[in-house]
Every structure is written in structure tokens, then in C-alpha cells.
Amino acid sequence: MLKRISVQQLTVGMYLKEFCGSWMEHPFWRSSFVITDPKDIEAVRASSIRDVWIDCSKGLDVPAGETVVSVAESDAQVEAELAVAASRVRQIERVPSSVELARAAKIVAKSRQAVTSMFEEARMGNAVDTAGAQRLVEEISDSVSRNPGALISLARLKTADDYTYMHSVAVCALMVALARQLGLDEAETRSAGIAGLLHDLGKAAMPIEVLNKPGKLTDAEFTIIKSHPEEGHRMLLAGSGADAVALDVVLHHHEKTDGSGYPKRLKDQEISIFAKMGAVCDVYDAITSNRPYKAGWDPAESLRKMAEWSTGHFDPAVFQAFVKSVGIYPIGSLVLLSCGRLGVVIEQGEKSLLQPRVKIFFSTRGNARVRPEIVDLARGQFKIVSREDPAKWNFPDLNEIWSGLPSRPS
Numbered sequence: 001m002l003k004r005i006s007v008q009q010l011t012v013g014m015y016l017k018e019f020c021g022s023w024m025e026h027p028f029w030r031s032s033f034v035i036t037d038p039k040d041i042e043a044v045r046a047s048s049i050r051d052v053w054i055d056c057s058k059g060l061d062v063p064a065g066e067t068v069v070s071v072a073e074s075d076a077q078v079e080a081e082l083a084v085a086a087s088r089v090r091q092i093e094r095v096p097s098s099v100e101l102a103r104a105a106k107i108v109a110k111s112r113q114a115v116t117s118m119f120e121e122a123r124m125g126n127a128v129d130t131a132g133a134q135r136l137v138e139e140i141s142d143s144v145s146r147n148p149g150a151l152i153s154l155a156r157l158k159t160a161d162d163y164t165y166m167h168s169v170a171v172c173a174l175m176v177a178l179a180r181q182l183g184l185d186e187a188e189t190r191s192a193g194i195a196g197l198l199h200d201l202g203k204a205a206m207p208i209e210v211l212n213k214p215g216k217l218t219d220a221e222f223t224i225i226k227s228h229p230e231e232g233h234r235m236l237l238a239g240s241g242a243d244a245v246a247l248d249v250v251l252h253h254h255e256k257t258d259g260s261g262y263p264k265r266l267k268d269q270e271i272s273i274f275a276k277m278g279a280v281c282d283v284y285d286a287i288t289s290n291r292p293y294k295a296g297w298d299p300a301e302s303l304r305k306m307a308e309w310s311t312g313h314f315d316p317a318v319f320q321a322f323v324k325s326v327g328i329y330p331i332g333s334l335v336l337l338s339c340g341r342l343g344v345v346i347e348q349g350e351k352s353l354l355q356p357r358v359k360i361f362f363s364t365r366g367n368a369r370v371r372p373e374i375v376d377l378a379r380g381q382f383k384i385v386s387r388e389d390p391a392k393w394n395f396p397d398l399n400e401i402w403s404g405l406p407s408r409p410s
Contacts, residue, residue, distance in 0.1 A: 001056045002078055004069040007049060010041045015059030018078055019044075020051040023135040024106065029114030030132030034059050053078050092145040097331065097347045100147035101154065101403055107139050108154050111169040112162060115197070119165060122204040127239035130194070130246075137172060137193035144176045149348060152177060153331040156299070157399055160290045164203055164211065167285055172196035174281035174326070181325040182277075182318070188245075192274060195249035199278050202232025202250065214293050226262050229254055245274050253278035258312035268315070276315040280306075280322045283314075299330035300387045328353040332402050334390050337375075337382040340365045342393070344402040349378045358384075361401055362393075372401070 002017060010016070015034050019026040027043040035041060044052070051069055054062075062068060072078045114136050122128055143151040152173045158166035175196030179189040203211055206228055210221045217225065232250040236242040252275035255261035257268045261279075271279075283306060289296045297305070303323055310319050327348040329335060334344055335358060343358035355377040363370050375382060390398055400406065 002053055002072040002075070003056060003062065004051055004053050004072070005062055006069065007041075007045050007052060009062055009066065009068075010035065010044060010052065010054075011060060012036060012038060012041070013060040015055045015057075016052055017055045017075075018053040019049050020053065021047075021049045023139055024110055025049055029110070029117050029136070030129045031135070032129070032131065092142050095146045097147050097150045097153075098404065100143060100150035101405060103146075104143050104151035104154050105405055107143055107151060108166075108169060111136055111140065111172075112165055115165040115168045116162075119201070119204040122201055122235050128198070128201065128235060128242075130236075130239060130241050130243065133194055133197055134190070137176075137190060137197055140169070140173050140197075141176045141190065141193055144173055144180075147347075148177045148180075148325065149327070149331040152326065154403065154405075156285065156288050156296070156332070157403075158289055161212075163289055163291055164200065167289065168197050168200055170285040170289070171199055171278070171281045174285060174322075175277055177325040178277050178281060178318075178322050181321045182273075191243050191245035192249075192277060194243045195246040195274055195278060196281060198232070198236065198246050199249050199253050199282060200228065200232065201235055202228030202230065204235070205231040216293070226254075229263050248272050249274050249278040251275075253282050255279065256313045257315055260312070271315075273315075273318070276318045277322075280314050280319055284322070284326070298333060298387070298390055299326070300328065300333040300335075301389070303328065303330070304387075324353065327356060329356055329384065329387065332399065334388040334393065334395075334398065336364065336385045336388050338385055339382050341370065342388060343375070344398060346374065346402050349376070351378055354384065359401060362395075 004020065012035050017032055019031050025048045027047055114132065118128060118133065140151060152170065155166055155170035155173055158170070172193050175192040176189055179192040184192065206225060210217065210224055213221065229251050233247060236247055236250055252264065252266060252271060255264065255266040255271050255275060256279070257271065259265050259267040284302060287297050287302045287305065288299050306314070306319065310316060329345045331345050331347065334342060336342055337358065337360065340363065341360045342362040342364060343360040345356045346359050347357040349355040349357065357374060357376050359372055359374050361369060361372045377383065395401070
């Protein structure tokens with residue numbers, strides 16, 4: 001039997017089935033587990049969560065005669081109640097990036113914790129909690145609905161040390177945005193998000209010294225790394241309720257349309273639309289991120305490079321849709337305007353990929369900083385003359401300028 005109880009009634013030995021509240025409000029990345037540590041109870045009580053569901057068939061019940069909030073006979077009944085409650089608080093209306101960035105930053109931080117825990121459990125041989133992953137994807141998906149660029153851009157600002165975990169979060173967000181651009185329905189979009197989140201799960205089985213090696217891999221080491229799709233596929237199959245799309249993308253996100261990819265050397269029509277999406281999102285985030293062995297490339301330059309590789313590597317239609325989803329000049333791109341000033345892209349234009357909103361902050365003619373000013377290029381006052389290489393200008397605070405958030409240490 002399932003019972004909804006106050007957090008004050010929690011005791012060690014109870015099986016916590018669900019939290020009554022947003023995934024962002026409670027201190028754990030998943031919600032179904034036996035409480036074995038009193039500190040976990042303290043953490044729940046310290047959060048804004050007031051009620052939880054417990055499963056009395058899997059753990060301790062409340063003492064006889066003690067009042068509970070409500071009782072349910074099935075998981076479906078609990079899920080229906082939680083879904084109704086969630087629909088009342090979900091916010092998916094479009095908002096400016098300046099509004100969404102702070103909220104996205106909290107989602108990114110919680111997501112990093114979740115994916116780190118997920119990988120650690122997989123590394124120890126435990127089954128992957130796909131239910132917990134679904135809640136994470138819902139939060140990321142809602143953020144992308146409110147503003148596609150905010151979370152995607154923040155997730156790119158990972159350090160070399162947390163690359164493996166934050167890469168999964170970034171690819172999840174990119175997959176959701178791309179799925180919407182391709183016109184996939186909500187169920188397919190959620191599956192694409194789950195697939196993006198789990199696509200590199202097999203790296204949990206890779207030797208840490210190889211995974212984080214600060215230099216070029218030897219042939220033997222690369223052979224080891226190339227086994228991660230099959231390892232991830234095996235890990236997902238070992239759990240319960242694995243999403244079919246996730247299984248496909250985990251196994252095939254390194255396939256190429258010309259058949260030169262791995263592990264199955266599939267060609268064009270043999271590769272699913274979701275695996276083709278995974279290939280594009282995976283490469284984009286990889287080359288724009290700081291890695292143990294190289295600094296990330298500028299977003300706009302990365303798209304130009306990917307366009308050069310697209311023949312034989314990516315599906316053309318999928319790649320074109322991807323460019324539309326992130327913009328020709330993605331958020332964070334440094335650009336030179338026709339007025340002779342430098343600006344950084346802070347949001348995509350609603351009507352044209354060539355007319356984003358830009359924060360101007362530097363005069364090339366005076367070779368000096370100017371008072372930051374946000375301009376909407378759709379108004380026709382200025383045009384983008386060229387994409388600029390951030391390394392050439394060496395602005396240490398470029399990420400702070402476009403995000404408005406403090407920089408993380410690299």
C-alpha cells in the first residue's frame with residue numbers, strides 16, 4: 001500500500017516512493033529508495049518538501065493509528081496525483097534569456113549532481129534509475145521551452161574536470177531543442193532528451209586515467225574508449241524500463257552516414273533519426289567545451305567546422321535543423337558589427353538567424369571598453385560584419401558578459 005505522509009513522520013527503514021513537489025525542491029536526484037541514513041531525513045525536512053509518498057510493501061509503515069495525508073492502491077494513482085500537481089506549477093511560457101538564465105543555472109547545478117550520481121552508480125554496477133532521469137529531462141525540457149538558448153549555453157560552460165557529466169546535460173538540452181525544431185511530438189521529444197542524457201553512460205565503465213587523459217590517446221586507449229557505446233547499451237538493458245530510443249542512441253551516436261563510424265559501421269538509412277540527432281548534438285557540445293586536452297572552440301566557428309565535415313558524417317537535414325535550433329551565431333558568439341564595435345550574442349532573433357540580440361561592450365576604433373548596450377539587430381541599425389575569434393581579443397570575462405553570471409573556475 002502507498003501512503004502520503006508528512007516529512008515529520010519519516011523514519012529510517014521506510015521506502016520513499018515519491019516526493020510531493022518539484023524535482024528541483026528536494027535534495028536527491030532520484031525519489032525511490034529505502035531510507036537508511038537519518039541525515040537523509042534531515043535533508044528532506046530542511047527542504048521545501050512537506051509531504052512524501054511511501055510504499056509500505058517495500059519498507060516500514062507508519063505506526064498503527066497514526067494519521068496519514070492520504071492512501072493510494074497503485075503507482076498509477078500516485079503518478080496521476082503528482083502529474084496534476086505538477087501541471088499547476090509548471091512554467092513553460094516563453095521568456096527572455098535574461099529571465100531564464102538564473103533559473104537555468106540552478107537546473108544545471110542540480111543536473112550535474114544527478115548525472116554524477118548516475119554515473120557513479122553505474123560504475124559500481126547498479127542499475128540505472130530511468131525514472132529519476134525522466135524527471136531531470138522534464139526540468140531541462142521546460143527550461144528549453146521557456147528559452148532554448150539559456151540552459152544550452154550555460155551547459156557549455158563546463159570545466160575540463162566535470163566534462164563527462166555536464167556533457168550529458170548539454171546533449172540532453174540540445175536534443176530537446178533539435179527535436180522541437182524537427183517537429184517531433186512531446187513523447188518523441190522526451191525520449192530524445194532521455195537519450196541525450198544517457199548517451200555516454202558507457203563511459204562510466206571506462207578507466208578514469210584513459211577517460212581524462214590530458215593528451216592524445218594511443219591506438220589501444222582509443223580502442224577502449226570506442227567500446228563505450230556497447231557498454232552503455234549493456235548497462236541500460238540491465239535495468240528496467242529502458243527507453244527504446246535511449247537504447248538506440250546510446251549504441252549508435254558515433255555512427256556516420258558514410259559508414260565509417262562505430263560500433264556497427266551503419267550507413268545513412270540504417271541509422272535512425274534519433275541516432276543522427278545524437279551524433280550532431282554530441283559533436284557540437286564536445287568541440288565547444290573545454291576538455292582535459294584542449295580548449296573549446298567558439299560556438300559559431302564550431303558550426304562552420306561541422307558544416308565542412310557534414311558530408312559523410314551528419315545527415316544534412318538533421319544538421320540544418322540543428323543550426324536553426326542553436327542559431328548561426330549561437331549565444332556567446334563574439335561578433336564585429338558594422339558600427340565598428342564588438343558584441344556578444346545574448347539571444348536569437350525571432351525572425352532571422354542573422355539578426356540576434358547582441359550586447360555591445362567594446363570599440364575597435366577606440367580599442368577600449370564601452371558602456372554595455374543591448375541592441376536588437378532585427379531593427380536594422382547595425383549588421384554583423386564578421387564572427388570574431390575570442391582568443392584573438394582575450395576577453396577573460398566574455399562568458400560573464402553574455403550570461404550575467406559569475407564565471408566558474410576552469
